[in-house]
Amino acid sequence: MSSQANATSMSMIVTKGTLDWAYPPFILATTAAAMGLEVNMFFTFYGLGLLKKDLNLKISTLGNPAMEMPMMGMHMALPNIVSALPGVDGLATSMMKDLIKKKGVASIEELRELAIEAEVKMVACQMTMDLFEYKMEDMIAGPELGGAATFIEMASKSDINLYI
Amino acid sequence: MSSQANATSMSMIVTKGTLDWAYPPFILATTAAAMGLEVNMFFTFYGLGLLKKDLNLKISTLGNPAMEMPMMGMHMALPNIVSALPGVDGLATSMMKDLIKKKGVASIEELRELAIEAEVKMVACQMTMDLFEYKMEDMIAGPELGGAATFIEMASKSDINLYI
Amino acid sequence: MSSQANATSMSMIVTKGTLDWAYPPFILATTAAAMGLEVNMFFTFYGLGLLKKDLNLKISTLGNPAMEMPMMGMHMALPNIVSALPGVDGLATSMMKDLIKKKGVASIEELRELAIEAEVKMVACQMTMDLFEYKMEDMIAGPELGGAATFIEMASKSDINLYI
Numbered sequence: 001m002s003s004q005a006n007a008t009s010m011s012m013i014v015t016k017g018t019l020d021w022a023y024p025p026f027i028l029a030t031t032a033a034a035m036g037l038e039v040n041m042f043f044t045f046y047g048l049g050l051l052k053k054d055l056n057l058k059i060s061t062l063g064n065p066a067m068e069m070p071m072m073g074m075h076m077a078l079p080n081i082v083s084a085l086p087g088v089d090g091l092a093t094s095m096m097k098d099l100i101k102k103k104g105v106a107s108i109e110e111l112r113e114l115a116i117e118a119e120v121k122m123v124a125c126q127m128t129m130d131l132f133e134y135k136m137e138d139m140i141a142g143p144e145l146g147g148a149a150t151f152i153e154m155a156s157k158s159d160i161n162l163y164i
Numbered sequence: 165m166s167s168q169a170n171a172t173s174m175s176m177i178v179t180k181g182t183l184d185w186a187y188p189p190f191i192l193a194t195t196a197a198a199m200g201l202e203v204n205m206f207f208t209f210y211g212l213g214l215l216k217k218d219l220n221l222k223i224s225t226l227g228n229p230a231m232e233m234p235m236m237g238m239h240m241a242l243p244n245i246v247s248a249l250p251g252v253d254g255l256a257t258s259m260m261k262d263l264i265k266k267k268g269v270a271s272i273e274e275l276r277e278l279a280i281e282a283e284v285k286m287v288a289c290q291m292t293m294d295l296f297e298y299k300m301e302d303m304i305a306g307p308e309l310g311g312a313a314t315f316i317e318m319a320s321k322s323d324i325n326l327y328i
Numbered sequence: 329m330s331s332q333a334n335a336t337s338m339s340m341i342v343t344k345g346t347l348d349w350a351y352p353p354f355i356l357a358t359t360a361a362a363m364g365l366e367v368n369m370f371f372t373f374y375g376l377g378l379l380k381k382d383l384n385l386k387i388s389t390l391g392n393p394a395m396e397m398p399m400m401g402m403h404m405a406l407p408n409i410v411s412a413l414p415g416v417d418g419l420a421t422s423m424m425k426d427l428i429k430k431k432g433v434a435s436i437e438e439l440r441e442l443a444i445e446a447e448v449k450m451v452a453c454q455m456t457m458d459l460f461e462y463k464m465e466d467m468i469a470g471p472e473l474g475g476a477a478t479f480i481e482m483a484s485k486s487d488i489n490l491y492i
Contacts, residue, residue, distance in 0.1 A: 010480070024341075024372070032476075100459075162489065
């Protein structure tokens with residue numbers, strides 16, 4: 001591949017399922033699709049939950065590497081003991097959701113809908129479905145089932161591959 | 165690279181060391197090898213622990229982005245304060261191990277052995293060996309030592325590159 | 329791309345902002361640049377904090393998948409309740425910083441400076457700047473602003489792409 005070659009396709013393996021980590025794959029997918037790329041998303045492990053009909057995403061204060069939450073403009077560093085108290089994640093999540101709304105950032109539900117409209121190909125990991133005992137009726141319509149071999153095949157035909 | 169080109173090799177940089185996050189690299193490695201790809205794995209940071217002879221992997225409830233543990237079919241959302249109590253990670257880990265066994269999913273030890281048999285090339289990060297003071301006698305035989313340049317070289321010759 | 333082709337460029341999307349997870353992107357960037365590759369870094373989400381003038385990075389004991397901290401040669405497994413106590417992360421962070429210093433590993437500030445000197449191209453995510461209300465005067469000089477499309481463009485021209 002010449003360094004000037006333009007990508008024609010991108011494949012992502014989506015493994016995380018929190019409110020914050022749901023944004024990168026859907027923003028990248030919708031942006032790449034809008035730029036004319038063929039986009040594949042393989043949802044596995046905790047990321048498979050992003051294909052559920054009812055998304056009830058929570059932010060992971062504890063998984064936040066910076067251990068600080070942007071809250072209405074203040075950067076609040078939460079001591080871990082505080083962020084470990086029941087209710088605090090719920091508070092952080094609703095503050096994050098308010099912030100997203102205030103800033104006019106699309107919701108994950110909206111971005112997922114945009115991705116579907118843009119014909120982004122979505123594959124749900126069969127092994128994770130089995131392991132976590134997810135039911136097909138709880139998942140959105142559209143995604144097909146596949147395994148690691150499905151991802152390897154998609155990735156082998158893609159110019160950009162990302163593990164998210 | 166034409167978008168129809170088939171991949172001939174895959175390189176992964178493996179940075180995580182929990183029971184859950186140990187699965188993606190070994191599943192991808194063994195699947196890709198079975199499909200005929202040449203596979204390289206560069207183990208660094210917490211991922212280097214996956215090359216220890218004695219694996220004593222724990223699940224990271226706190227690192228679980230969905231903050232829910234699939235437990236024998238029930239999805240239990242643990243309040244962080246509960247998951248922060250001593251013993252709870254151990255409980256979650258043994259329940260996860262039971263679930264893996266019940267579902268017939270291979271153990272990490274088994275997948276690692278399969279990867280070695282499939283001639284997956286494994287490289288242990290020298291800098292991490294030094295930083296974490298790991299001893300060669302605690303590691304499995306086979307992997308060679310290397311640095312970031314070793315990974316860049318492997319990645320530059322691979323069609324699929326993933327940072328895990 | 330033939331499997332013997334040499335890479336001429338690498339693009340990374342940098343999403344994490346802790347002391348430990350700041351190392352992989354900067355080590356890979358400086359190593360690849362030293363090997364003659366053109367390197368692009370797109371800083372977004374918690375990773376954007378790595379472009380702040382004043383870095384005050386903390387290690388994430390809770391985000392440490394191995395749930396053990398290498399401390400002066402001892403591997404100490406911290407019960408989560410202990411690592412959740414105020415002050416423990418600060419202690420772990422200063423012990424990690426001491427270890428890094430003792431082992432002669434460069435600081436993130438030093439690696440970042442090396443990357444800039446090696447003409448690594450750095451892009452700061454505009455959406456994250458807005459969402460987290462970061463101010464330009466708090467960021468180092470050099471990086472330009474961009475969006476997901478900027479990353480897709482860079483990645484489409486790169487041989488190695490990594491989501492970190």
